[in-house]
Amino acid sequence: KNEVEQSPQNLTAQEGEFITINCSYSVGISALHWLQQHPGGGIVSLFMLSSGKKKHGRLIATINIQEKHSSLHITASHPRDSAVYICSLSADGLTFGKGTHLIIQP
Amino acid sequence: NAGVMQNPRHLVRRRGQEARLRCSPMKGHSHVYWYRQLPEEGLKFMVYLQKENIIDESGMPKERFSAEFPKEGPSILRIQQVVRGDSAAYFCASSPHPMDTQYFGPGTRLTVL
Numbered sequence: 362k363n364e365v366e367q368s369p370q371n372l373t374a375q376e377g378e379f380i381t382i383n384c385s386y387s388v389g390i391s392a393l394h395w396l397q398q399h400p401g402g403g404i405v406s407l408f409m410l411s412s413g414k415k416k417h418g419r420l421i422a423t424i425n426i427q428e429k430h431s432s433l434h435i436t437a438s439h440p441r442d443s444a445v446y447i448c449s450l451s452a453d454g455l456t457f458g459k460g461t462h463l464i465i466q467p
Numbered sequence: 468n469a470g471v472m473q474n475p476r477h478l479v480r481r482r483g484q485e486a487r488l489r490c491s492p493m494k495g496h497s498h499v500y501w502y503r504q505l506p507e508e509g510l511k512f513m514v515y516l517q518k519e520n521i522i523d524e525s526g527m528p529k530e531r532f533s534a535e536f537p538k539e540g541p542s543i544l545r546i547q548q549v550v551r552g553d554s555a556a557y558f559c560a561s562s563p564h565p566m567d568t569q570y571f572g573p574g575t576r577l578t579v580l
Contacts, residue, residue, distance in 0.1 A: 370468075378484035392566050396510075404510075404558055404571040447510060451566055454501070 366457035367448050375466055380435040382461045384448030385427065394449040395422050395433050399459070407433070407446075438465045469494070471572035472541075479578045483575030484551070485500050486546040488575045499542045501534060501571060504556045516542060517565075549579045 374380055384393070384462050395407040400436040408422040410431070415422050419438075424431040435442055442465050446460040473566040480486050492499050501513040503526075516536035527534065531549075536542040539566040546553055556576050560569035 394569065396571075400577075401506075402556055403573055404560075404561075406568050406570060409566075409568045449510075455515075457510045457512070459509045 365448060365450055365456050365458040367446075367461050369461060370459065371462045371464075373466065374438060375462045376439060378438050380438050380442070380463065380465075382427075382433045382446050382463070383431060384431045384433070384458055385457075386450055388452060389426075389429075390450045390452040392451040393424055393431050394451070396447040396449055398445040398447060400444065404447075414423075416455075416462075440465045440467050471496075471570050473504040473557075473572035473575050475575060476573060477576050477578070479580060480549050481580050482550055483548050486549050486577055486579075487524050487544075487553060488544040488557050488559075488577070489541040490544070490559030490561075490572055491537070492559075493531075493563075493570055494559035496563050496570070498562045498565055498567075499536050500560045501542075501544050501564075502558045504558065504574075506555065510558070521567075525570070549577075551579045553577060554579045 365375040366385045368383045392409055394409050397407050406443045408462045410424050419436045421434040445462050447460045450456045474489050490508045499516045499519045503513055504510050512526040514527050514534045519530050531547045533545045549555045556574045559572045562569045
């Protein structure tokens, strides 16, 4: 069974800071998803990646298949980025990390 | 193009009743996924369906839970004889192809009294 570790579990930062959230896993995968869950509970898919790097606005996601590691970066963070960020793996089924609770203070 | 729709958004049931949760995928999406988020816990995968077929139900509890995605109409997650522990947010997602980006619905919050 694939183990998913996200770090940090909680992160509080000031507006404008560069944010990095990490996700490590234990066995091979076919794809990795980054999800964002808003305080109201709604979930948005941010990225799906199986190799390399993807960028969307201020968000960047990278994955290193050999090291079994992915990172989600937020540049010029803003209070509206405050949410739970969840790493999800597609392998033999779907596995989710516990999430990173991010708070961006103005 | 409307997003993934789920209804009802909130559902209250008494112990022993049945709960039916509906999910209408995005237009053109034939792959549907159901997830459960228990209070204070993370998301957990339940079941993956493609039109008229259950592809992966490894996350479904063995009893009382069933899912379907008929040729016509929404996908249904059915919980029979609900218990308090079934209280959770149930999210549905859809994708156009397997292993593609999933688009999530707003969720159904089930409360069992």
